[in-house]
Amino acid sequence: MAKIGFIGLGNMGGPMAANLVKAGHKVKGCDVAADAIAAFVEAGGTPAGSAMEAVRDAEIVVTMLPAGSHVRSVYLADGGVVSTVAAGTLLIDCSTIDVQAARAVAGAASDAGHEMIDAPVSGGVSGAAAGTLTFMVGGSDDAFARAKPILAAMGKNIVHAGGAGNGQAAKICNNMILGISMIGVCEAFVLAEKLGLDHQKLFDISSTASGQCWSLTTYCPVPGPVETAPSNRDYQPGFSTAMMLKDLKLAQEAAQTTSAATPLGAQAQALYALFDAAGNSDVDFSGIIRFLRGNA
Ligand code: NAD
Numbered sequence: 001m002a003k004i005g006f007i008g009l010g011n012m013g014g015p016m017a018a019n020l021v022k023a024g025h026k027v028k029g030c031d032v033a034a035d036a037i038a039a040f041v042e043a044g045g046t047p048a049g050s051a052m053e054a055v056r057d058a059e060i061v062v063t064m065l066p067a068g069s070h071v072r073s074v075y076l077a078d079g080g081v082v083s084t085v086a087a088g089t090l091l092i093d094c095s096t097i098d099v100q101a102a103r104a105v106a107g108a109a110s111d112a113g114h115e116m117i118d119a120p121v122s123g124g125v126s127g128a129a130a131g132t133l134t135f136m137v138g139g140s141d142d143a144f145a146r147a148k149p150i151l152a153a154m155g156k157n158i159v160h161a162g163g164a165g166n167g168q169a170a171k172i173c174n175n176m177i178l179g180i181s182m183i184g185v186c187e188a189f190v191l192a193e194k195l196g197l198d199h200q201k202l203f204d205i206s207s208t209a210s211g212q213c214w215s216l217t218t219y220c221p222v223p224g225p226v227e228t229a230p231s232n233r234d235y236q237p238g239f240s241t242a243m244m245l246k247d248l249k250l251a252q253e254a255a256q257t258t259s260a261a262t263p264l265g266a267q268a269q270a271l272y273a274l275f276d277a278a279g280n281s282d283v284d285f286s287g288i289i290r291f292l293r294g295n296a
Contacts, residue, residue, distance in 0.1 A: 001025050002150065005055035006062045007074055009036040013064030015128040016154045018043035023153035030054040052084050060090045060150055068101035075105045087113035090146050096120045098250050099165040106164035115143040118167040119151060124239055132156045138166035172254060175247035179268040182215040186289035189222050199224055221286040235287035244285035245272045
């Protein structure tokens with residue numbers, strides 16, 4: 001069992017760290033929020049007063065932080081993770097951040113003699129609690145092989161997407177598909193309403209025809225056809241609009257940096273930004289159907 005330093009014990013990191021404790025690892029955790037530390041201690045973790053204290057004698061470091069700026073500062077600042085841990089320590093960043101930041105931090109880690117992977121997740125808070133997350137991993141074959149048993153204590157599907165930053169690339173490409181396809185499905189239901197076509201009829205036809213996709217068949221944005229979808233609980237997330245908007249912005253930043261043409265990704269970001277600004281940050285992203293009806 002490994003000695004793990006865990007930084008960022010929030011909505012996702014808290015239950016992920018708890019699953020590492022449950023798997024028998026010795027986990028020292030740190031967060032800037034006192035309530036996050038308290039929940040971690042309750043789950044059997046050892047509290048640390050600072051990131052430096054959490055990682056000083058760790059064999060493996062896991063971070064789950066809000067954005068690229070937090071990741072850069074936790075790893076690269078004076079007295080940060082990269083300059084504190086012993087050479088050869090495995091560093092695992094599970095935050096969703098921009099590809100450039102992921103590659104910059106991995107490069108600095110490698111220069112200091114450490115192995116690092118980016119391993120963003122999908123599966124949300126419920127997947128983090130159940131230990132069923134999907135990890136999309138960027139890094140070397142060696143680092144991936146070392147990380148796999150640790151990730152397996154927190155998730156079910158662990159996919160190696162290529163070199164440093166490719167985990168983040170996979171995550172934002174996937175979520176750009178999701179954002180665009182959800183808007184497409186919502187528009188189809190709104191048009192069906194105007195044409196007098198019943199929701200269930202459209203679902204029954206399209207879910208077995210060429211319009212079939214995850215946004216329709218697993219996460220249907222109108223109540224009724226898919227019992228587990230957030231549309232049946234007044235669009236409680238699920239996956240919040242704020243999170244979708246964050247990932248669409250990351251996709252657009254990456255598209256600009258690489259000159260990739262993503263006009264529908266840009267349009268999806270603009271629509272989610274309007275929906276978010278109308279007071280819907282905490283609403284499930286499938287709730288954008290209300291906005292498209294003109295009543296959000
Ligand atoms: P969160 O805000 O609940 O947790 C982040 C934690 O990091 C907070 O507790 C915060 O206090 C802590 N933190 C910030 N700066 C710190 C520092 N310098 N040192 C120590 N702790 C620090 O966010 P979350 O929902 O857990 O999301 C974490 C990451 O996972 C994000 O990148 C997010 O995009 C991604 N993600 C979230 C979900 C989701 O459903 N919540 C799903 C997939 C991916």
